[in-house]
Amino acid sequence: MAVWLVVLSLGSTGAHAAGTPGGEWVDNSLGLNVSSAILMAADTGQVLYEVNADAPRPPASMTKLMTEYIVLEEISNKRLSWDTVVTVSEEAASTPADGSQIYLAQGDQHTVKDLYIAMAVGSANDATIALADHISGTEQKFVEKMNETAKEMGLTSAHFTSATGLLDTTVISARDMATLARNILTKHPEFLEYSKIQQYKFRERDEDPMINYNWMLESNSSIQNFKQYAYQGVDGMKTGYISKAGYTFTGTVMRDGVRYISVVMNTESMGARFTETAKLYNYAFSTFEEKVAVPAKSVVESVEKVKLKKGVKTTVPVVTDADVSFYVKKGAEPKIELTAKQIPGEDELVAPIEAGQKIGTVTYTYTDEEGKKTEQTVNLVAAEPVEKAGWFRLTFRSIGNFFSDLFNGILDLF
Template sequence: MLLNMLCLSALPAAMVFAAPASTAATTNATSTASSIQKPELNLKSAVLIEPTTGQVLYAMNADEPLPPASMTKMMTEYIVAEQVKQGKLKWTDKVTVGRNSEETIGSRIFLAEGDVHTVEELYIAMAVGSANDATVALAEKVSGTEQEFVKLMNKTAQEMGMKTAYFINATGLDKADMPEDFRPDTDKEDVMSAMDAAILGKHIVTDHPDYAKYTSIQSYKFRERDKAPIINYNWMLESNKSIPNFKAYAYPGLDGLKTGHTQNAGNCFTSTAVRNGERLIGVVMGADSEAHRFTETKKLLDYGFDNFEVKQAVAGKSKVEGLDSVPVKKGVGTSVGVVTDGDVSFIVPKGAEAKSVKFTTKLESADGLVAPIKKGTKVGTITYTYKADGIDKAQTKTVNLVTSEEVEKGGWFRLFFRAIGEMFSDLFEGIKNLF
């Protein structure tokens, strides 16, 4: 039970971000923070997040469910990669193409029923060329039918905390464009908010850090007989800086994730890029052209990289002001030290000093612990809160409070005489209070 609210205080100097080196630096940082200007985007919705903290840096209609088009395939990509990670699939496993794949229209690689390809070949066709037929083939490989796979997609979306996402197929096609015999019995369509797309992107880059092995491929020849390779729809890949048709859009550090386009959705893009070791994920939905979705994405990513950075507020294994230890019963010692079990980082304006970081603590028991106690035993939680200039909402991060050392159970002789000492102490205290 979380019973004991112990402390609400500004962090001590040892636990906040390092102060600027000079008064001039402080002045410049304050000026920078106050001059942050959000980009004006001509879109239906957009969002920008930092994936390690989950912090939202920019949001415009970010929670509105919209047709995601082929950004739907990010969920298919995630599930297939997860199946490989768990050993349920191998990249070298063979996939036999079914009629549903053959009849699937839109962006495709013209698979025929009975064709056999590896999971990896089809995955590349999906990730690079947004191939609908390859996507359906993978869905059927995982779950037997596309609609059984859709159940897994929706279940996974709920587990990820996606609030608006709902899928009716693995591809992002409108229901009317699916093969007639394989359409679901529903009047719903695929929907996903920009925020949900960002959450999905966050899980891809954190749970499968090798994702760029596939999403950054510029072109791929699927079959030897094919006259031309599949070309990646993502014009912003950093590697495109040497390609004449795309170099105007190539963005430093960009290596994914997924484009999308249908008449209903317009042009969409979930992007991710890394600069100076820090990664951002941006989502734009409802752009009016292919080029427009990339120029708006550049504005979004530039806003994040130019104005914000991640800084550590609290190192792991730090002591907490006002809570150095908790009482221990039946132990060799009568108390045990308490520390944080992980570090805490926040997004701050570039060059700014983080001020007024506060925290609250909660203990699981008001009565303390009972020996024996192992080092690292959880005793409660601590929640840090920080409001940064240029970011609308305060940031919070909760970590566990754990014991800093082991406490062995005391022997009966020690505990007996401790009890006698406590009894006389209570007696003398009671007598003193009489006078």
């Protein structure tokens, strides 16, 4: 596979003030040579930096992240397994030769796992279409599934027209691409076991293994051709290139328990997409720290208890079910306020209640020094169980309430 040696010569980075054939670059405070970009905290989804992040652009092979997500969903839902054998369709075997592929022939049989690795590591278009065809019958039917999934995720800018990203009619914004990446990492962390594979021999007879297009992987730090791009903690996710997209990259990095997601769109070269991403990561690690505003299992002032009906008790204590945390600039005193709460009305919550049952939500808002607001909503859950009361207790409670209301009514007359 001499093609892998050719790509190594294409990684030089230069400087074009106007941009690239993929479009104009946008001025920004970090000096990124990109048309759009975003930096997001993986655990909370908080956006820490953005450049033109809502502009829909061709993502090229970053499109495959949606295909990879759907395959993982199919496996999670027991409709596929890693060992499922896929028979290569005519459509997959006839994939145009102008992109990455592993040269599948019609009728070839390979496991889902092997094809998935070919897609994740080598960005193989034919392997991608083989998986799409196996799941949906045709690539076009699979594309319909991609767009349905995008809608379910709330990706408002996304419009998929292929499973691979070869068509420049597929578009998505940097923000939505980061949201897709976050969904993958949250629901299917096993994805990283595949995205971080540095090289993989698809067939025993293959002369050379596939080499991961993600030169930024930490595992490349000892490889001569890639070590200038390797970055500590990088273990995913997906590169891409077509002329109208420029060189693109959705990446993720984790250090000391903190994970970030990044997207850069329309950089000028194979190497530049990693050097521009490194600027985002350097900014993240040097600038921000995570502040826990409200720890998990905390009692929220003014929402300590919620009224309920037909229980052995008339209220249930509630606590937060997770941390409320924000990424703030190091050394800053963050302004974090409780800005909204949603709890059931007096007659809406009915016993029995289980410990840990969701009762409502509270929303906190962080305002940074520039006035930008970031919200985080956390569930309120029952701190303890409340059993349903027996008829005897309920009867006497009703009688007591009757006389209490009667007495208060008499007092109101005076």
